[in-house]
Amino acid sequence: MNTKKRISIAIFFVLLVLVFTAYILKRSHKSEQTIVIATLVSHPILDAVQKGCLAELREHGFGEPETRIVFKNANGQINDTAIIANSLPSEHPSLIIAISTPMSQAIASAHLTVPLVFGAVTDPVGARLVPSLGNAATGNITGTSDAVPYEAVLHLIKRITPKVERLGIIYNPGEAAAQYGIKELKRLTPNLGITLVEGAISTSNDVGPVAENLSSRCDAILLSGDNTAVGGINGALKVAFDHKRPLYAPDSGTVEKGAMAAVSVDYEALGRETGKLAIRMLQGERNIPVYVTSGDAIFLNSEGAARMGCDIPADVRKDAVKVFDHLSQ
């Protein structure tokens, strides 16, 4: 008992020392300018944005060691965003880059005097970050939007599978990106003669069963651009292969895994645009309009299409930025 206790106390001391060393090491190399990059959680899309953004900053002389770059991550805890936002002044940043909607909102509402560049916020107007995309009423806030270009997606669906009348959409109503997507699809589908069939999910595990349910009632299935739907891609793929239903996706990564086609936002490129806005802010420019991805890059997967029993027309293949010919796992 006594030895056990002594060992555990010793472990605590070691941990304490480690923590302090990390802290001191971090404090020791000081430079003039500090950029804070704050994000809600680590996942492929947000990490790609961060990577692109850092690359852009580094190429223009704003990387380490000239500039101190501090990373903050709420580890998925939405309520920790307020702690991060309110403790930022002690870092004395010249600029804050916020990735994801909740992180951007928390920092914007802390009313810091520091310029804020948000990245990958699907609907900056709906999130009340800016009054309108082109409007510059909030001078020191700007950023990039990763809104999935649903109009282009629907046109692609019509080009590849013109006979589609009932389109199933798998989405998580709990995510802002999906709410935006559903609103857009409901506005756009009637003009194209498509009936939308909704399949709501709350976790990625629901994607398979919901896809199964939709496959009997729809000619094609589309995954919404939210993290939950994209996370469950394998469940949807199995259904698409088994029932020979075309499966469309919101991003290139999902097409690489086997979905037939997507008109995608290139997240690393979006990160680079975020970096460009940050540099303009650092150089003193203000009132910059929000950058929205044009998103006209078409991605295809020929192996996936074959297993869904679909033929991709030659003219679509010609327009594609990239055609994957195998399924990656």
Added chain:
Amino acid sequence: MTWIGPIGVGVVQGLLFFWPVAALTIALRLFRFPDISIEGSFLLGACVFATGAEHGLSPLLAIIWAVCIAACVGAMTATAHAALGINKFLAGILLTAACYSLALRIAGASNIGLLSYVTPFDRLRDWNASSLGTSFDFASFGFLLLIVMSAALVFSRILSSRMGLRLRVGAVGGLPAVNLHVSHAPRLAVGLAGTAALSGLGGAMIAMRQGFFDVNMHQGVLIIALASMALGEHLAGTQRLPVVSGALISAALGSIVYQVIVALAIRIGADPVDIKLITTALVLVTLVFGRRASFRHAVKEL
């Protein structure tokens, strides 16, 4: 100086989280009900507040709505258990799940931004900046401390009174309630409605403070509340305190200490990946050295 900032931020966050922590502690320790639905009432409170604010209600009115609707969640959990005989945990889980859908329905969106909405926190911050001129927001801190302390006083008076005693006996149920001729189901409903109202108030104030409502913001609240409660009970040494004030003191102490630890971990975190590890280490250190008695004990052992 760099340490003061995160401690202050943590204390403010702790005062905001006092409400759900107190809700859980009172439900568990005084009513013997592990109320999982505090996550649901927290979410619904935040949701109703944000929706009200979006429709132009004043902050006070929006909070009153939020508290009332959150209270209904607690009452329903109690009814599901006491009247319909559903297991306590299952009742809480079911109600929390229902709250998620309800919140989406009420808000009509998964995220509501309140950045252009002027809250009391904005006024306090502006007043702090113009009158005190300090970088730490003493005005908000003082305001929160005042309402937490007065609420704790009021609750400890109510719960220790004759009426409060009957409420507690009735809510716990069993033989003592039968012997004293106090009814179980209605009193449990009133009790849990009260704790759910506290949790909803917390949700509303946190949404107000962080400037947005998000339908996933309840995730982790139950764990935070449990951790804060356990931490507070350990630090306060509740076995030596009267049961009501012990619960309230441990909720306040635990919530503040826990959030200060989280804020420090975020401040220290050289690499964001390590934040949870650092939080764990700090909580363990606090638990071992937090109480003077156990500290002396540990020193003697060394």
